[in-house]
Amino acid sequence: MGVLSFLKQKLKLSNKEIKLLLDKGLCKRNKTIERFSSVKLQANDEITFQSNYKKYLKKEQLQLSINVT
Helix, strand or coil: CEHHHHHHHHHCCCHHHHHHHHHCCCEEECCEECCCCCCECCCCCEEEECHHHHHHCCCCCCCCEEECC
């Protein structure tokens, strides 16, 4: 599953919102900035967001860390 599909499913955000977070460099996969929505996730990958992500979203509910299982 790709980053975009995974985050859309888990966080209930739009494609546009997810791509905005990725483009701004606010999303990390395993402590490395991830800018591509098509990257395939592996089991045990950890997705995190920098603390200033809220200013780019209208929605304020967003989990900061998600583990792929």
